Amino acid sequence: MNSFTPDRTSFEARLHKIGDERYHDKHPFHHLLHSGGCTPDQVRAWVINRYYYQSRIPMKDAAFLSRVTDPALRRSWRRRIEDHDGTEDGTGGIHRWLRLAEGVGLDPDYVSSARGVLPATRFAVDAYVRFVRDEPMLPAVASSLTELFAPKIHKDRIAGLLEHYEFANSDTISYFQHRLSEAPKDVAFGLEWVLDHAVTKADQDAAANALIFKTEVLWAQLDALYSAYVSPARIPPGAWQPGEGLLQ
Numbered sequence: 001m002n003s004f005t006p007d008r009t010s011f012e013a014r015l016h017k018i019g020d021e022r023y024h025d026k027h028p029f030h031h032l033l034h035s036g037g038c039t040p041d042q043v044r045a046w047v048i049n050r051y052y053y054q055s056r057i058p059m060k061d062a063a064f065l066s067r068v069t070d071p072a073l074r075r076s077w078r079r080r081i082e083d084h085d086g087t088e089d090g091t092g093g094i095h096r097w098l099r100l101a102e103g104v105g106l107d108p109d110y111v112s113s114a115r116g117v118l119p120a121t122r123f124a125v126d127a128y129v130r131f132v133r134d135e136p137m138l139p140a141v142a143s144s145l146t147e148l149f150a151p152k153i154h155k156d157r158i159a160g161l162l163e164h165y166e167f168a169n170s171d172t173i174s175y176f177q178h179r180l181s182e183a184p185k186d187v188a189f190g191l192e193w194v195l196d197h198a199v200t201k202a203d204q205d206a207a208a209n210a211l212i213f214k215t216e217v218l219w220a221q222l223d224a225l226y227s228a229y230v231s232p233a234r235i236p237p238g239a240w241q242p243g244e245g246l247l248q
């Protein structure tokens, strides 16, 4: 019978180590994007596929909320949906992502139709929504903790896009600018909740494994993008072809 449960500090360090080793800031596609090495079509492919992730985040948060019995937890978590959906037309993260889409020359209606999304992106993102819907509460919350590592990548992205790409300006990058203040609030709450609720070794393992699963969801999306649009550029049947979905 396991009797030794590592303390909060070493458990938190274990979660951070997962990010240090596995977060998608290390993926070659991000290196290419942030250093100015992407062609306009590679940026467009990223915007189209990443939209699918964005669009499913509030759906997974709604699935999560539908299982929560504690009003205080619901009150805190529901802000995530408002961050993405906004509180009225023309506000929120999804709207801001579509401004980025227009900035790179894409028709926002095409992007929001999700027609050209890569199959592996769809599978990975849908797996995340199902995971949060179906797994116990602790792994469901822990899977959101990749956001611990997001502010750094958002800062790198803002700096890299502004330095290297003509389309980048305060309007087109406002999605990332907003996340710099939104994500730390989400993750401060989520981390506290996980540290409070992971009280046995088995709980801590389940939370750590959920975080690993989530890094894989993110990594798989970039692998799909790299293999379809970078090298050797094998676009799967049905996925976005350069030239499609452009602004008229």
Ligand SMILES: O=C(O)c1cc(C(=O)O)c2c(n1)C(=O)C(=O)c1cc(C(=O)O)[nH]c1-2
Pocket (backbone or CB within 6 Å): 057, 143, 144, 145, 146, 147, 149, 150, 153, 154, 179, 218
């Ligand atoms: O640009 C990124 O690299 C990145 C990563 C992540 C993440 O780590 O899951 C999120 C976001 N951005 C993001 O913008 C966002 O709203 C978000 C929500 C969540 C989540 O799991 O609930 N992750 C992320």
